[in-house]
Amino acid sequence: MANRIKTQTAVNVNQILFCTEPQVSVGILVSNTGITAGDDGKKIVKAGTPMTGSLEARGTAFAKASTTEGVSNAVGILLHDVDVTAGAENGTLLIFGFVDLNKVDTTTAALVTSEVKTALKGGVTFLK
Numbered sequence: 001m002a003n004r005i006k007t008q009t010a011v012n013v014n015q016i017l018f019c020t021e022p023q024v025s026v027g028i029l030v031s032n033t034g035i036t037a038g039d040d041g042k043k044i045v046k047a048g049t050p051m052t053g054s055l056e057a058r059g060t061a062f063a064k065a066s067t068t069e070g071v072s073n074a075v076g077i078l079l080h081d082v083d084v085t086a087g088a089e090n091g092t093l094l095i096f097g098f099v100d101l102n103k104v105d106t107t108t109a110a111l112v113t114s115e116v117k118t119a120l121k122g123g124v125t126f127l128k
Contacts, residue, residue, distance in 0.1 A: 014047045014081055016103045018127045023097030025079050028053060030091035031061035032084035043085045048104030050074035050116045051093055061088045065116060071114040077124050096123045 016024060028051070034089035035043040045064070052073040053062030076093040083089060101109050112126055 010114055016077075016079065017094075018098035018100040023094060024087055025092045025094045025097070026055070026058060026078075028058045028091050028093045029061045029088050030078065030082045030113075031063045031088050033063055035064075035084055037085070037088040039087070042083055045078060045082045045084055045091070046105060047078055047080050047125050048112065049078040049099075050111055050120075051076055051078050053093075055095070056063070058088040062091070062093065062103045064111070065119075067113065067115045070115060071120040072113065074116045074119045076120070077112075083127075090104045094124060098125045098127055100111065 014125055030045050030051070032043050032045075039044050050065035050072065051062045052065040052075055054060060055075055062075075065072055067073075076095045077093045077099055079092040082091040099112075101112065104112075117126060
C-alpha cells in the first residue's frame with residue numbers, strides 16, 4: 001500500500017475577543033446596504049464593526065451603526081467578518097464581552113468612537 005499525502009485547507013476565523021469567556025452573542029442578518037466592494041469585488045463587513053438593528057427582530061437585517069448629534073445607534077459589535085457580496089448574510093453580534101482593539105483592523109477600529117463606546121457601555125468593553 002502506497003503512502004499518500006492528504007492536503008486539507010482550513011480557514012482561520014478572525015478572533016477579535018480579548019478573552020472568549022464571558023461573552024454573549026446572538027445570530028443576526030447582516031445587510032449589504034452601504035457596503036462598497038473591495039479590490040477583489042467582494043463586499044465584506046469586518047469583524048469589530050459597530051452594528052445597529054433590533055435585538056427583538058434579528059431576522060431584520062442589521063446595518064453599520066451611525067452617529068447623529070453625538071449619539072450612536074450601535075447595539076453590538078460584529079464578531080466575525082461577513083461576506084455580503086450576494087446580499088444579506090448571517091452573522092454574529094456581540095452584545096456582551098471584551099473586544100481587543102489590537103485585533104481589529106485599523107479602518108474598522110476607527111469606527112469604535114467614544115459615541116459607540118457610550119452606546120455599548122455596560123455591554124461591550126474595548127481594550128488595547
